[in-house]
Amino acid sequence: MVKYPSKRAEYQRQYRQENLERIRKREQTYYQKNIEKILAYKRKNYKRTLEIGTNWRKNNPEKVKAAQKRYRQTHQEALQKKEKERVKKNPEKTWARKAIQHKKELGFSVLFTTQELTALALLHQPCRYCGKKLDYSPFKGRVIDVTPSLDRINNNTGILTLNDIQIICYKCNLKKSDQTHSEFLEYCKNVIQRCGPQ
Numbered sequence: 001m002v003k004y005p006s007k008r009a010e011y012q013r014q015y016r017q018e019n020l021e022r023i024r025k026r027e028q029t030y031y032q033k034n035i036e037k038i039l040a041y042k043r044k045n046y047k048r049t050l051e052i053g054t055n056w057r058k059n060n061p062e063k064v065k066a067a068q069k070r071y072r073q074t075h076q077e078a079l080q081k082k083e084k085e086r087v088k089k090n091p092e093k094t095w096a097r098k099a100i101q102h103k104k105e106l107g108f109s110v111l112f113t114t115q116e117l118t119a120l121a122l123l124h125q126p127c128r129y130c131g132k133k134l135d136y137s138p139f140k141g142r143v144i145d146v147t148p149s150l151d152r153i154n155n156n157t158g159i160l161t162l163n164d165i166q167i168i169c170y171k172c173n174l175k176k177s178d179q180t181h182s183e184f185l186e187y188c189k190n191v192i193q194r195c196g197p198q
């Protein structure tokens with residue numbers, strides 16, 4: 001029986017620290033010798049192990065946050081490089097993720113996924129109003145006229161569905177502002193009637 005569990009744990013920790021290399025070597029040899037057995041065990045208990053991990057993360061949100069923060073700090077450069085590669089490989093997906101995030105920050109309920117919006121972006125349709133080709137590549141975070149932007153066609157609710165959105169150019173969206181599609185067309189007609197060629 002263990003009389004002083006805390007002291008025992010402390011002793012074990014110390015022992016491990018002092019003999020780290022020897023222990024590691026022993027573990028490595030054991031692993032190499034029994035690799036088939038270990039892999040079979042892992043395969044068999046795959047679901048249970050996942051569950052234990054999920055439960056632990058659920059019960060220790062603070063520790064998870066701290067670990068994530070530590071990871072981000074120690075792997076800053078690698079993470080930035082990875083993000084750059086991801087953007088380069090799939091600019092439409094990055095755009096979709098950011099566009100949804102932006103709408104959510106503005107308080108909208110978004111009823112479609114990044115994947116669904118990416119699929120829409122990948123059709124590469126030109127802007128509905130001016131007909132210009134949209135450019136999904138990020139200009140170091142800058143917005144240009146043909147930067148795609150997510151427009152609510154009828155602007156009347158706080159809920160965004162796939163049926164009520166369209167991807168148009170930033171310039172047109174700026175002009176359409178919070179008008180509905182038909183209000184915007186009406187506005188354009190007025191301008192043409194007043195100023196168009198006679």
Ligand SMILES: [Zn+2]
Nearest residue numbers: 127130169172
């Ligand atoms: Zn446009």
